[in-house]
Amino acid sequence: MSGLTTIAFDADDTLWHNERFFQLTQARFAELLADYAPPVHLAERLEAAERRNLGRYGFGIKGFVLSMIETALDVTGDKAPAPVIRELVSAGHEMLAHPIELLPHAREIVAALAPDYRILLITKGDLLDQERKLAHSGLGDLFDGVEIVSDKTPPVYARVFERHGAEPSAAMMVGNSMKSDVRPVLDLGAWGVHVPHELTWGYELVPPPVGHARFRSLPNLGALPALVSEIG
Template identity: 70%
Template sequence: MAKLTTIGFDADDTLWHNERFFRITQERFAQLLAQYADPDHLMERLLEAEKRNISHYGFGIKGFVLSMIETALDVTGDKVPGPVIRSLVEAGQDMLRHPIELLPHARDAIAAVAEQYRVVLITKGDLLDQERKLAQSGLGELFDGVEIVSEKTTAVYAGIFDRHGDGASYGMMVGNSMKSDVVPMVQAGGWGVYVPHGLEWEIEKADAPEDAPRFRQLTDLGELPALIAALR
């Protein structure tokens, strides 16, 4: 078995809260459009728009706001009031200004792992927003490298762990998304460690690779150092 040398960490909802702010904004969105669509139908239309638009806007708050505006236009037959559009833009600005809230054990887990391994932050989304969140988190100094990518695929992980480590087979990816953090890393030949957050975006759902020998699941990041020690 290849010896671990490099550990990758996801950011949003692995190290700090993120999805909760999208949920709050979705509730605000539903209130603003209440006279045009019931909440369940509105959320279905919004999810459809987000899926369509990922290839255009990528992941992040800005694409989310544009998808809300598009959905508002669709459900109102292009008659959505101007103040509603303004409120949606302001909601996105509020999200971009929201302070970072670290998840339990985030700093301690990274610091403990960094004593013996190279650690890399691997996150996807809007470049400026991800850089802002990392700076506000106070965790930047703990990482040996930072990768902000448009998508997390097997090829992307192979490239990152080649650049920052000794290849994916010597690496581990830790995150809250089965689809983005675990499955493609396992497929690349590395370890995929799932740390569920509790709130999960529909687009990030995927089946766990239960039969994969390099798949693990933890309750929280506090269990990570012990897991890595057990794999030596």
């Protein structure tokens, strides 16, 4: 066993696809409101609403749907047709039931590391939705601990690591978001490993911490075991 004892994984767009369903629904949203505003304008208004509402609704599909409805009312001057609102609600229901599609290497890598390391899942979002996705992923039995949090900040990570008996200096967080999965854990002295996904919500995009001694970027999860061995 090396000095590394704990490896934590993000869930959405790190172990399984997620953002693609948001983008497909957003395209549907643009079609429904095409008579009221151009797609670019709608996208800007929707993202502004999502950011504004994070403190109220948190992260996840339910907040996204409420932000779509709010934006639809705003751009139509509170005259959004009832069928449009119903369609947006239906789109949310479909998102909450979408099938789970694991990303390449997800199962094999988590399974390969599990015998030698404490393996955690740290994900943010709606509790019921995240529990559903984990249950349908088939990965649940591989984790020593699962944490569904409202946001990912240094204090949140510190509490999670402490709860699971992990020293930050001996912990690694792996995820697709530079903002949520990498930078906060680097502040604690842990390893932050960025595995980019082709689709990333604008809110999660921040510059990489180039030059930080504990920051690493990998092309995919398949490269993780080699990195773990190198760090050890």
